[in-house]
Amino acid sequence: MMRYDFIIAISLFVIASFLFIGVIYLFTRKEQLSGLKLTGIFVLANAIFAAFYAAFILNDFEVQKLLFNHIQHLAIPYLTTLWFLISLRLLNRQRKIKVTYYLFLFFIPFLTMISNFLYVSNGQWFQTLYYTSHEMIAYHGVHWEGYNVIIYQKGLMYYIQAGFNLFVLGLTTFNFYSSYRRSVFLAKSRSFILFIISFIGFGLITTQVISRESSPIDTTPYFTSLFAFVLFFALFHYELFDLVPKAYQLIFEKSLSPIVIMDETFTLVSMNEKAKELFINQKEYPHGLKLGDLCGSDEPICDELLKNHHHEITLLIEGKNKYYSVELQVLANHFLGQVNNGYCAIFYDITLQKEEFIKMERMASYDSLTNIYNRRYFYRLATEAFDLAQIEHKNLVVVMFDLDDFKVVNDIYGHQAGDYVLEEMALIVSQKFNSNGIFARYGGEEFVYMQTGVNISEIKNTILEICEALANHPFVFANRKMKITASFGVSGTKKAIKKSLDTYIKEADDMLYCAKGNGKNQVFFTKEIQ
Structure with missing residues (x-):
């Protein structure tokens, strides 16, 4: 006979797998796109929720079910807060969120997570804040094999978290609506989609508040996972997959100036065709190659670039001196008060100007x-x-x-x-x-x-x-x-x-x-x- 809990669990495991792949993709992207890492955390939370709810459904033992419920709550309380932060980033991409603001937003979700971890059925007052009790029930069908579920009796902290979710989702819906009103073209369309999703989420949480007991089968992981997929494509479809990356790549590859991209240690990540022509011996550059090694310079070129953001170098090419002005662009990524830097070095050929200057200086001297x-x-x-x-x-x-x-x-x-x-x-x-x-x-x-x-x-x-x-x-x-x-x-x-x-x-x-x-x-x- 068919086990429906098995079908539900497998579908959620598949969804979680795709979400985990999406997380890896988002966190390994080199682009400094606004909200990229924040979206990655949101998708990760949904992946944890979906994967461990699948384990919760599939397991027939009470102790293990309770454990998987605890693990789910490493992610569940934070979903609406992360969704709200994403709406703030979409509304104002240049705004930097202070650490104190993060602490305020994550305070209630953190208390919710702790109260869930402390839960013991019919325990002391601090152990029944999130759930007051639970009951293991076996569901049986005529045409399908039965399975065990746990029905929880909701406690005070559950309703506090639900109220907090409604409040935050209301703000989020307003943010997406404001973004929709002030945006044009593609941005207007995606803001409208996210506004509708937030509105639906508001409705789902409202229905959860009405009941005193948890549902035998929770459809929330499907909806939140759907939200994650829609968010991913709505926010980053063009930035990550279509027009913008192609434009960036074209500008990078076809630039008349040599361009070198490096990580925070000035280790080479990539270079365009002009850079490969300039550094003729580095068409296949080894792992760990530094900018100073690339330029064949013993000078502290990286220190000079960090200090002044530009530095003049001389390269011996085909027996002749070529002069370049190296301009450093900092690729800064601000997240949770930390700054992770990458660097882009653009080499401008100033040989003609330098030779003319040397000539003029010699004429003057x-x-x-x-x-x-x-x-x-x-x-x-x-x-x-x-x-x-x-x-x-x-x-x-x-x-x-x-x-x-x-x-x-x-x-x-x-x-x-x-x-x-x-x-x-x-x-x-x-x-x-x-x-x-x-x-x-x-x-x-x-x-x-x-x-x-x-x-x-x-x-x-x-x-x-x-x-x-x-x-x-x-x-x-x-x-x-x-x-x-x-x-x-x-x-x-x-x-x-x-x-x-x-x-x-x-x-x-x-x-x-x-x-x-x-x-x-x-x-x-x-x-x-x-």
């Missing part, structure tokens, strides 16, 4: 003919070096030199020959001077060099070598040989600095003119460093 510093940039670097030398009690040397009779070169050989001489001379001198010094074109055919923390004897020898090297170098332009010499003036100190930078430059310039006045092609030193 370097002499275009000789490729050494210009006068303005010399003063900037020299001032910084001078101040540091004062702090560290180091000495310095300032060298001023000028090409002898350079005007004659321009007049006889032409300005192109003069440019060649300046360029060639700068190359020769740069190779002789220490790279720690600052070498610049001071103006016209006059040049300056400054270095701190020097060995006076060595620098004097170097300057004399340069003077001799220029005089002996064969300057040839358009097959025409030119004789080029230079006069040098050197100032400075063997010990700590005691004068201003401008004073040392003027003293070196004075020595330069002394060298020129005494026959040129020679070096004059101030008394301090002789």
Whole structure:
């Protein structure tokens, strides 16, 4: 003979299985959709209710039936509260619900759950708050095999919970109606569906309040499970399955900028096609790959991104430097006062802008003919070096030199020959001077060099070598040989600095003119460093 309790239990187990699959799906989604996790909890509560009510129906032993009823009440008292919170989220997706508000809403359901756990038939007053007593009844039919059910006598806490449910469902119905009034298109349709469901739920709870006894067969798990399925599709049908995910995916995949998605530890989750092209060696990225590893950077790139939300990086691609500005977007999920973050890093190619900036910066800092510093940039670097030398009690040397009779070169050989001489001379001198010094074109055919923390004897020898090297170098332009010499003036100190930078430059310039006045092609030193 057919057992109807078996049919009911199997159907509820099937429903619960689908609900549990839905829970797993909702909690493993990467999208930060409003109400997603809240809906997952609601569906989970319905799954627990359906599964353990099925176990309650299928079992024939009183003790086990009572146990399964207790387990059901891990979920049943919270269903209307969760439904209400979902309506709040739908009504205002930007609103953050405070923890104190959660505590207030879950207080009555929590007391209901505790009172159910404490239930003992005909026990003390605190054990009969939810149910006062129960009776095991065997149902028998003519064409179907009988089964055992438990009929509960409802207690005070049951009616308090029912009243609370009616009040919360009334607010929920109003929220869905308000959402329906202010929404358009798809949102208006789904708000109307949820409004109708809330209204039906209100009616179901009203019928439960009328009776003093529980029903032999409770149809509520079917209705609440139906609510869960309808909620799931009404709220997230387009967001999770149709237009919105396809739009997001299309924007992500077809973006002209490389995009990398990471979890809260900056571990790679996904990347679009442009990112795979950029990080050519990471088309199949290993598990646990970090953003810093992906960029091949030893810099604390993640710390910089968290601090400033953007960071410039340089990548070596096909032997050339490519510059990218990395912008960090925080994918924050607020739930129960906790924030779980994921991250989206967007790589903007700024190579052209960076190269143009470098070019402009070089133009502002370097002499275009000789490729050494210009006068303005010399003063900037020299001032910084001078101040540091004062702090560290180091000495310095300032060298001023000028090409002898350079005007004659321009007049006889032409300005192109003069440019060649300046360029060639700068190359020769740069190779002789220490790279720690600052070498610049001071103006016209006059040049300056400054270095701190020097060995006076060595620098004097170097300057004399340069003077001799220029005089002996064969300057040839358009097959025409030119004789080029230079006069040098050197100032400075063997010990700590005691004068201003401008004073040392003027003293070196004075020595330069002394060298020129005494026959040129020679070096004059101030008394301090002789």
